Amino acid sequence: MIQDHDPEIRAGEYVLGLLGAAETVAFESQMAGDPKLGAAVARWRERLAPIDATAQRFEPSAGLWLRIENELGVISAPLQTASSSPATGTRIAQWWDNLWLWRGAAFAGVATAVLLAIGLVAALDRARRQPVMVAVLLTETNVAAAVVNTFADGRVELLPLQDIAVPQGRALEIWTLWDRATGPRSVGLIDRARAVPLRLDNLPLGTDQLFEITVEPAAGSPTGRPTGPIIAKGLTARRL
């Protein structure tokens, strides 16, 4: 039970890393709309910074800079969002970027996998109906866990390719993200890995749109944002 009435103390707990996953997400969205809270966080970071300065220095392994450079090569120029992005979206976008980059997943690997997926989907799709766009959702280890197909008539479906272990009392929630400023939206909730139509309704749908699956409480994420571990994710690509 963390009391909400002293935002300064809550900001301190956030900087200490003591908020749980769901609390962190809630706190960060609150901070996005509350500059005072952002300032409180900044104060704690400055206050505690001398502790980080006591850390031992370790020589990086020889390949580290090269790995960074390679990854930079794939993502190219920095995002010029300082002026164009509304302040309210920044925190969520930042948080999302963390997911986006999880565990240093190679973007190049994803691109290759999307190409692979086109062949894979052809095999899956025995029906005459061909999807217009496809997203292959990859696990952290670049294993294809599911495919999202989008059809010309607006239907969108998720087809699992792997059995996914869902803990008791939890469910798999499917999310899409088309605009970082808006943040991810839930488009489906399933109790286990099974084919399911996704509810995109009026949400936009285009290429390079992110779909991802996270583990959430059985009734879905309590915050309306992903809170649990990411099982798999991928970007939509247009079929040839």
Place this chain on the structure above:
Amino acid sequence: MAVNAAQSHGTGIEQALAACAGGDKNALRRIYDQECPRMIGVAQRMLKRRALAEEAVQDSFILIWRHAGRFDPQRGSGLTWIYAILRNRTLSILRDEKRMETDESPIAEEAASEEDDPETVMAKLSDAKALRGCLETLPAPRRGMVLLAFVQGLSHGEIAGKLGMPLGTVKSWIRRSLLALKECLG
């Protein structure tokens, strides 16, 4: 000493961030040369394993590059901004690793280095006078909790387990410690 060195380079970091926002990769390399060894140290205190620590640092440099344009010098120093990115990234790797429960031994069970022990960290804080002085006003067990959270990334529950104290006590002691630090540091 580390603190003083870091502070004297502060403006350099801010200039380098501005150059990164303009697409200058050499500027990112300058930040890397100056901060990477200590960033690995900060991440390793929490993640224990060098490979994971380097992964956190790698991700952080990508995030620094992508978001350099968002850095606002009005809201704090460039160095603090960089370490905030590193800490967020490190904590999410730490929490993910714990959730994934791979068959490798969990991070939580790996022994922390004595270097990362709260009182050792306190001893190293000598140069940062204000923070050290304020931490010293707290009873040792209370400042220990704050340091275990910040340095090793332990959760309330892990701190309670480690110290053999009830969870509620840990939560309220940390809250009171934060209140005292806020009063003391202003």
